Amino acid sequence: xxxxxxxxxxxxxxxxxxxxxxxxxxxxxxxxxxxxxxxxxxxxxxxxxxxxxxxxxxxxxxxxxxxxxxxxxxxxxxxxxxxxxxxxxxxxxxxxxxxxxxxxxxxxxxxxxx
Amino acid sequence: xxxxxxxxxxxxxxxxxxxxxxxxxxxxxxxxxxxxxxxxxxxxxxxxxxxxxxxxxxxxxxxxxxxxxxxxxxxxxxxxxxxxxxxxxxxxxxxxxxxxxxxxxxxxxxxxxxxxxxxxxxxxxxxxxxxxxxxxxxxxxxxxxxxxxxxxxxxxxxxxxxxxxxxxx
Numbered sequence: 001x002x003x004x005x006x007x008x009x010x011x012x013x014x015x016x017x018x019x020x021x022x023x024x025x026x027x028x029x030x031x032x033x034x035x036x037x038x039x040x041x042x043x044x045x046x047x048x049x050x051x052x053x054x055x056x057x058x059x060x061x062x063x064x065x066x067x068x069x070x071x072x073x074x075x076x077x078x079x080x081x082x083x084x085x086x087x088x089x090x091x092x093x094x095x096x097x098x099x100x101x102x103x104x105x106x107x108x109x110x111x112x113x114x
Numbered sequence: 115x116x117x118x119x120x121x122x123x124x125x126x127x128x129x130x131x132x133x134x135x136x137x138x139x140x141x142x143x144x145x146x147x148x149x150x151x152x153x154x155x156x157x158x159x160x161x162x163x164x165x166x167x168x169x170x171x172x173x174x175x176x177x178x179x180x181x182x183x184x185x186x187x188x189x190x191x192x193x194x195x196x197x198x199x200x201x202x203x204x205x206x207x208x209x210x211x212x213x214x215x216x217x218x219x220x221x222x223x224x225x226x227x228x229x230x231x232x233x234x235x236x237x238x239x240x241x242x243x244x245x246x247x248x249x250x251x252x253x254x255x256x257x258x259x260x261x262x263x264x265x266x267x268x269x270x271x272x273x274x275x276x277x278x279x280x281x282x283x
Contacts, residue, residue, distance in 0.1 A: 025135040062225040
Protein backbone atom coordinates (compact mmCIF):
# COMPACT_ATOMS: atom_id res chain seq x y z
CA UNK A 1 0.00 0.00 0.00
CA UNK A 2 1.62 3.24 -1.10
CA UNK A 3 1.56 6.40 0.96
CA UNK A 4 -1.07 9.07 0.46
CA UNK A 5 -1.00 12.51 2.02
CA UNK A 6 -3.50 15.34 2.38
CA UNK A 7 -3.41 18.41 4.56
CA UNK A 8 -5.89 20.74 6.15
CA UNK A 9 -5.90 23.81 8.39
CA UNK A 10 -6.78 23.79 12.06
CA UNK A 11 -6.33 27.42 13.09
CA UNK A 12 -2.76 28.31 12.19
CA UNK A 13 -1.67 24.67 12.43
CA UNK A 14 -1.44 22.49 9.33
CA UNK A 15 -2.58 18.94 9.96
CA UNK A 16 -1.09 16.42 7.53
CA UNK A 17 -3.07 13.20 7.27
CA UNK A 18 -0.90 10.33 6.08
CA UNK A 19 -2.04 6.84 5.18
CA UNK A 20 -0.18 3.75 4.01
CA UNK A 21 3.48 2.87 4.38
CA UNK A 22 6.35 5.30 4.79
CA UNK A 23 9.12 3.26 3.22
CA UNK A 24 12.05 3.58 0.85
CA UNK A 25 10.93 4.98 -2.49
CA UNK A 26 7.70 6.79 -3.22
CA UNK A 27 6.49 6.87 0.38
CA UNK A 28 9.52 8.65 1.76
CA UNK A 29 9.66 10.90 -1.30
CA UNK A 30 6.03 11.97 -0.88
CA UNK A 31 6.57 12.87 2.78
CA UNK A 32 9.62 14.94 1.86
CA UNK A 33 7.76 16.68 -0.97
CA UNK A 34 4.75 17.43 1.24
CA UNK A 35 6.78 18.98 4.04
CA UNK A 36 8.88 20.97 1.57
CA UNK A 37 5.70 22.31 -0.02
CA UNK A 38 4.30 23.33 3.36
CA UNK A 39 7.50 25.14 4.28
CA UNK A 40 7.49 26.88 0.89
CA UNK A 41 4.00 28.11 1.81
CA UNK A 42 5.39 29.37 5.14
CA UNK A 43 3.44 26.78 7.08
CA UNK A 44 5.73 26.06 9.99
CA UNK A 45 3.29 24.62 12.55
CA UNK A 46 2.85 21.08 11.33
CA UNK A 47 1.01 18.20 12.95
CA UNK A 48 1.58 14.85 11.24
CA UNK A 49 -1.37 12.51 11.73
CA UNK A 50 -0.09 8.93 11.55
CA UNK A 51 -3.36 7.21 12.47
CA UNK A 52 -3.48 5.36 9.15
CA UNK A 53 0.23 4.61 8.94
CA UNK A 54 1.00 1.15 10.27
CA UNK A 55 4.38 0.58 8.71
CA UNK A 56 7.56 2.65 8.62
CA UNK A 57 11.02 1.36 7.70
CA UNK A 58 14.39 2.96 8.41
CA UNK A 59 14.04 5.15 5.33
CA UNK A 60 10.69 6.40 6.58
CA UNK A 61 12.12 7.04 10.04
CA UNK A 62 14.90 9.03 8.40
CA UNK A 63 12.35 11.04 6.46
CA UNK A 64 10.40 11.86 9.62
CA UNK A 65 13.62 13.03 11.24
CA UNK A 66 14.45 15.09 8.16
CA UNK A 67 11.00 16.69 8.29
CA UNK A 68 11.44 17.45 11.99
CA UNK A 69 14.84 19.11 11.54
CA UNK A 70 13.73 21.00 8.40
CA UNK A 71 10.78 22.54 10.21
CA UNK A 72 12.83 23.29 13.30
CA UNK A 73 15.50 24.99 11.19
CA UNK A 74 12.78 27.29 9.88
CA UNK A 75 11.81 28.18 13.43
CA UNK A 76 8.70 26.05 13.36
CA UNK A 77 7.43 22.97 15.13
CA UNK A 78 6.54 19.51 13.86
CA UNK A 79 4.61 17.14 16.10
CA UNK A 80 3.12 13.70 15.69
CA UNK A 81 -0.46 12.57 16.27
CA UNK A 82 -2.14 9.18 16.69
CA UNK A 83 0.71 6.71 16.49
CA UNK A 84 -0.21 3.11 15.78
CA UNK A 85 1.34 0.52 18.08
CA UNK A 86 3.94 -0.55 15.54
CA UNK A 87 5.03 3.02 14.83
CA UNK A 88 5.11 3.84 18.53
CA UNK A 89 7.25 0.76 19.25
CA UNK A 90 9.59 1.70 16.42
CA UNK A 91 10.07 5.23 17.71
CA UNK A 92 10.63 3.91 21.20
CA UNK A 93 13.36 1.42 20.30
CA UNK A 94 15.13 4.04 18.16
CA UNK A 95 14.82 6.54 21.04
CA UNK A 96 13.03 8.99 18.78
CA UNK A 97 9.93 8.89 20.96
CA UNK A 98 11.70 11.34 23.23
CA UNK A 99 12.66 13.60 20.31
CA UNK A 100 9.23 14.01 18.76
CA UNK A 101 6.36 15.54 20.68
CA UNK A 102 3.64 12.92 20.37
CA UNK A 103 -0.07 13.48 20.94
CA UNK A 104 -3.11 11.22 21.06
CA UNK A 105 -5.76 13.96 20.88
CA UNK A 106 -5.92 16.33 17.93
CA UNK A 107 -7.49 19.28 19.74
CA UNK A 108 -4.89 19.29 22.49
CA UNK A 109 -2.15 18.73 19.93
CA UNK A 110 -3.27 21.78 17.93
CA UNK A 111 -3.53 23.94 21.03
CA UNK A 112 -0.02 22.92 22.14
CA UNK A 113 1.62 24.87 19.31
CA UNK A 114 2.99 28.23 20.32
CA UNK B 115 12.23 -5.16 -14.61
CA UNK B 116 13.68 -7.28 -11.86
CA UNK B 117 15.86 -10.10 -13.07
CA UNK B 118 15.03 -13.13 -10.97
CA UNK B 119 16.62 -16.52 -10.96
CA UNK B 120 15.03 -18.87 -8.50
CA UNK B 121 16.07 -22.29 -7.42
CA UNK B 122 13.90 -23.87 -4.79
CA UNK B 123 13.82 -27.11 -2.92
CA UNK B 124 11.97 -27.98 0.24
CA UNK B 125 14.21 -25.91 2.51
CA UNK B 126 16.22 -23.50 0.45
CA UNK B 127 15.27 -20.56 -1.73
CA UNK B 128 17.57 -18.23 -3.62
CA UNK B 129 16.84 -15.10 -5.61
CA UNK B 130 19.17 -12.74 -7.44
CA UNK B 131 17.70 -9.26 -7.40
CA UNK B 132 18.47 -6.16 -9.39
CA UNK B 133 19.79 -3.18 -7.51
CA UNK B 134 16.58 -1.18 -7.54
CA UNK B 135 13.98 0.00 -5.03
CA UNK B 136 11.41 -2.55 -6.20
CA UNK B 137 13.71 -5.35 -5.06
CA UNK B 138 13.16 -4.30 -1.45
CA UNK B 139 9.42 -4.97 -1.64
CA UNK B 140 9.93 -8.15 -3.63
CA UNK B 141 12.36 -9.57 -1.07
CA UNK B 142 10.06 -8.63 1.81
CA UNK B 143 7.06 -10.28 0.18
CA UNK B 144 8.98 -13.43 -0.64
CA UNK B 145 10.31 -13.87 2.87
CA UNK B 146 6.93 -13.07 4.40
CA UNK B 147 5.40 -15.94 2.45
CA UNK B 148 8.06 -18.31 3.74
CA UNK B 149 7.66 -17.02 7.30
CA UNK B 150 3.88 -17.38 7.22
CA UNK B 151 4.17 -20.90 5.81
CA UNK B 152 6.65 -21.73 8.58
CA UNK B 153 4.05 -20.77 11.19
CA UNK B 154 5.31 -17.43 12.46
CA UNK B 155 2.55 -15.21 13.85
CA UNK B 156 1.72 -11.72 12.57
CA UNK B 157 4.13 -9.93 14.92
CA UNK B 158 7.04 -12.23 14.10
CA UNK B 159 6.29 -11.95 10.37
CA UNK B 160 6.38 -8.17 10.74
CA UNK B 161 9.81 -8.36 12.38
CA UNK B 162 11.15 -10.78 9.79
CA UNK B 163 9.75 -8.73 6.91
CA UNK B 164 11.18 -5.52 8.30
CA UNK B 165 14.59 -7.15 8.77
CA UNK B 166 14.61 -8.40 5.18
CA UNK B 167 13.68 -4.92 3.98
CA UNK B 168 16.52 -3.41 5.97
CA UNK B 169 19.00 -6.00 4.75
CA UNK B 170 18.12 -5.40 1.12
CA UNK B 171 18.07 -1.61 1.59
CA UNK B 172 21.54 -1.92 3.08
CA UNK B 173 22.72 -3.92 0.05
CA UNK B 174 20.96 -1.59 -2.40
CA UNK B 175 22.20 1.67 -0.95
CA UNK B 176 25.38 1.08 1.03
CA UNK B 177 26.74 -2.11 -0.52
CA UNK B 178 25.97 -1.71 -4.22
CA UNK B 179 25.86 2.10 -4.07
CA UNK B 180 22.58 1.92 -6.05
CA UNK B 181 24.55 0.76 -9.12
CA UNK B 182 22.27 -1.15 -11.52
CA UNK B 183 25.14 -3.31 -12.83
CA UNK B 184 25.44 -4.96 -9.40
CA UNK B 185 23.15 -7.61 -7.94
CA UNK B 186 21.66 -8.42 -4.56
CA UNK B 187 21.72 -12.09 -3.57
CA UNK B 188 18.96 -13.21 -1.23
CA UNK B 189 18.80 -16.72 0.21
CA UNK B 190 16.36 -18.22 2.70
CA UNK B 191 16.97 -21.47 4.57
CA UNK B 192 14.28 -23.15 6.60
CA UNK B 193 15.74 -25.61 9.08
CA UNK B 194 13.83 -27.58 11.73
CA UNK B 195 14.92 -24.97 14.28
CA UNK B 196 14.97 -21.63 12.53
CA UNK B 197 14.49 -19.46 9.49
CA UNK B 198 17.84 -18.18 8.23
CA UNK B 199 18.11 -15.26 5.82
CA UNK B 200 21.21 -14.26 3.87
CA UNK B 201 21.52 -10.94 2.02
CA UNK B 202 24.71 -10.46 0.04
CA UNK B 203 25.77 -7.42 -1.96
CA UNK B 204 28.54 -6.84 -4.49
CA UNK B 205 30.13 -3.90 -2.73
CA UNK B 206 33.33 -3.64 -0.74
CA UNK B 207 32.10 -5.08 2.54
CA UNK B 208 32.17 -3.50 5.97
CA UNK B 209 32.84 -4.29 9.59
CA UNK B 210 30.14 -4.09 12.19
CA UNK B 211 32.64 -2.47 14.51
CA UNK B 212 32.87 0.48 12.08
CA UNK B 213 29.16 1.15 12.16
CA UNK B 214 28.11 4.05 14.43
CA UNK B 215 25.52 3.59 17.15
CA UNK B 216 22.26 5.28 16.00
CA UNK B 217 21.17 5.65 19.63
CA UNK B 218 24.20 7.77 20.51
CA UNK B 219 23.28 11.36 21.28
CA UNK B 220 25.28 12.69 18.34
CA UNK B 221 23.47 10.35 15.92
CA UNK B 222 19.93 10.47 17.21
CA UNK B 223 18.85 13.05 14.59
CA UNK B 224 20.67 11.35 11.75
CA UNK B 225 18.42 10.77 8.74
CA UNK B 226 20.01 7.36 8.06
CA UNK B 227 21.84 4.54 9.78
CA UNK B 228 19.15 2.62 11.66
CA UNK B 229 18.84 -0.42 9.41
CA UNK B 230 21.38 -2.66 11.10
CA UNK B 231 20.09 -1.61 14.50
CA UNK B 232 16.56 -2.70 13.50
CA UNK B 233 17.74 -6.05 12.13
CA UNK B 234 19.63 -6.75 15.35
CA UNK B 235 16.62 -5.77 17.41
CA UNK B 236 14.09 -7.81 15.44
CA UNK B 237 16.00 -11.02 14.75
CA UNK B 238 17.34 -13.64 17.19
CA UNK B 239 20.76 -13.85 15.56
CA UNK B 240 22.52 -11.32 13.35
CA UNK B 241 25.97 -11.11 11.82
CA UNK B 242 27.81 -9.61 8.88
CA UNK B 243 30.47 -11.74 7.20
CA UNK B 244 32.56 -11.37 4.04
CA UNK B 245 30.48 -12.52 1.09
CA UNK B 246 31.69 -14.74 -1.73
CA UNK B 247 31.10 -11.77 -4.07
CA UNK B 248 33.65 -9.70 -2.17
CA UNK B 249 30.87 -7.65 -0.62
CA UNK B 250 29.11 -8.00 2.70
CA UNK B 251 26.80 -10.85 3.61
CA UNK B 252 24.19 -10.28 6.26
CA UNK B 253 23.16 -13.50 8.01
CA UNK B 254 20.20 -13.37 10.35
CA UNK B 255 17.82 -15.88 11.81
CA UNK B 256 14.63 -16.33 13.76
CA UNK B 257 13.78 -19.41 15.77
CA UNK B 258 10.70 -21.24 14.59
CA UNK B 259 7.55 -21.17 16.70
CA UNK B 260 7.57 -24.13 19.02
CA UNK B 261 11.30 -24.63 18.95
CA UNK B 262 13.28 -24.07 22.14
CA UNK B 263 12.97 -20.39 23.06
CA UNK B 264 10.84 -19.91 19.97
CA UNK B 265 9.26 -16.49 19.46
CA UNK B 266 12.26 -14.60 20.70
CA UNK B 267 11.68 -11.47 22.69
CA UNK B 268 12.94 -9.25 19.91
CA UNK B 269 16.23 -8.50 21.60
CA UNK B 270 19.34 -8.94 19.53
CA UNK B 271 21.93 -11.56 20.23
CA UNK B 272 24.62 -10.92 17.69
CA UNK B 273 26.84 -13.85 16.93
CA UNK B 274 29.64 -11.57 15.89
CA UNK B 275 30.85 -7.98 16.07
CA UNK B 276 29.92 -5.52 18.74
CA UNK B 277 26.86 -6.01 20.84
CA UNK B 278 25.93 -2.33 20.81
CA UNK B 279 23.23 -1.30 18.31
CA UNK B 280 24.92 0.03 15.22
CA UNK B 281 24.39 2.07 12.09
CA UNK B 282 24.36 0.81 8.53
CA UNK B 283 27.71 0.83 6.82
